[in-house]
Amino acid sequence: MxxxxxxxxxxxxxxxxxxxxxxxxxxxxxxxxxxxxxxxxxxxxxxxxxxxxxxxxxxxxxxxxxxxxxxxxxxxxxxxxxxxxxxxxxxxxxxxxxxxxxxxxxxxxxxxxxxxxxxxxxxxxxxxxxxKGHYKPSPMPKSRYEVAAVMVPKPGEFACGDNYAMLERGNDCYLIALDGLGHGPNAQEASTEAANAFLSQPSQDPAAVLRHIHGSIRRTRGSVGTVAHISLGKKQISFCGVGNIAGKIFSVEGPYLTNALSRNIMAYNGILGHNVPSSFSTQIDTWNNSKLLVLHSDGLKSRWDISKYTNLHRRDASIIAALLYRDFCRQTDDTLVLVARSKA
The missing domain is CATH 3.30.565.10 (Histidine kinase-like ATPase, C-terminal domain)
Structure with missing residues (x-):
């Protein structure tokens, strides 16, 4: 990708x-x-x-x-x-x-x-x-998932140290959100190598994927990252993170995405490529088509709330990511907001 x-x-x-x-x-x-x-x-x-x-x-x-x-x-x-x-x-x-x-x-x-x-x-x-060219929309959706991201470099920078990757296989969607240490070209190199390591074997358990990435990017300045695997067949989401990639899993209630029905995505302390805990494990939660996953780097404020926006979940995933970026971006670092959901 x-x-x-x-x-x-x-x-x-x-x-x-x-x-x-x-x-x-x-x-x-x-x-x-x-x-x-x-x-x-x-x-x-x-x-x-x-x-x-x-x-x-x-x-x-x-x-x-x-x-x-x-x-x-x-x-x-x-x-x-x-x-x-x-x-x-x-x-x-x-x-x-x-x-x-x-x-x-x-x-x-x-x-x-x-x-x-x-x-x-x-x-x-x-x-x-x-x-470009003669665009014709597909009569049938090719994907069971909608994944979109808003990713913007730190003001004044041309390279972005944040990154993400996605791979869809049948009823399964594999995702990673990354933030290379610092910002600029060296941070971009670290997060790009981490994304490539993820794409080489995404279908493993998320914790195992992070261990693989940790061993693959030792020569870089390092990165933090969270891996998620959504399975429509199993009706579950599994995830694991190292470092300060944060996020939430929302459930829709009427016209709103409410915090009361959300679960925080927690991560272990550490830096991939440098130091990670001696043991860390994958967490599992239920998943269905009314769920929405948001992952973000620390370019977004840690306290954000989208419960006041009516019917936001009905909009394109890029709109959701853009709104979070607009209203909660720190403007002092690279920023990534990744939004994912499944479709009927």
Missing amino acids: DVKHHQSFLLPDRTYANIVKRDITRIAESYGFSPAEVGRVNIVVSEMVSNLQKHTTQGGEILIKQLDKTGIEIICLDNGPGMADAIRTMEDGYSSVGTAGEGLGAIKRQSHEFDIFSQLGAGTILLSRMF
């Missing part, structure tokens, strides 16, 4: 708009998008930037990354007033600020995949994915 981190573009005010649009155009061109496809990307980014200018006084942030060399993902984040009826605002001609009212509808039309989360008092998150 070719993991790419997101590039972050901050728009504190309208003076940054042209710079951001120019830089994202160059990125789309570097991904091999045709001139017509670059034009579609320009429309999406222009409408996102326009929305930020119209509806927020604090500006916002745009995240962009390549999707396995076939497409591009663009996420727009703001902490504006939010919307009571996001679906209605996508209708052409509807506007809350007296304009032509074409923004969200234009973004959706230009996107191959689109999603939105907005709530009064909780801002708005827009997700757009566009693919």
Whole structure:
């Protein structure tokens, strides 16, 4: 799996708009998008930037990354007033600020995949994915799982020391979330080697996988990591972690992901590649299609709460990860938020 981190573009005010649009155009061109496809990307980014200018006084942030060399993902984040009826605002001609009212509808039309989360008092998150060539959505889902991540380097860095990997085999999904020690290229090297070691034998017991990684990355500066294995056949999730990768397993209750029905993902002290406990073991919990797994590095604040966001679990997994990044990122380190769930 070719993991790419997101590039972050901050728009504190309208003076940054042209710079951001120019830089994202160059990125789309570097991904091999045709001139017509670059034009579609320009429309999406222009409408996102326009929305930020119209509806927020604090500006916002745009995240962009390549999707396995076939497409591009663009996420727009703001902490504006939010919307009571996001679906209605996508209708052409509807506007809350007296304009032509074409923004969200234009973004959706230009996107191959689109999603939105907005709530009064909780801002708005827009997700757009566009693919090269003649894109045709599959009539049947190819995967039993939906896994997405928002991964952003420390401000001022180009390399990201956080990493993740995922492998799906039939009814089983194998995941790892990683944080290389420190940040920058050396941290990226450590977490990349750990991800490769994981992919070489992911189907072992999570604790055994971590022991294998520990022995495989001794020449690096080291990494922390948590391994999870979700099995629909066994209706269970097994997991084990070393270091400060944290997270939760949520169960949905009505329109909310509630802390009351969550289980914390706890990890053992240590650093893979340097020092780990003499003994550590895998933990097991039940799993079904109403569960949601969140794993994150310490770039996210340790105390976060998503119980106030109505129907967030119904949104794309990238939206969930992006919301956690937007509202709880420390902005002092690399940040990874990994979200996984199974599908019926």
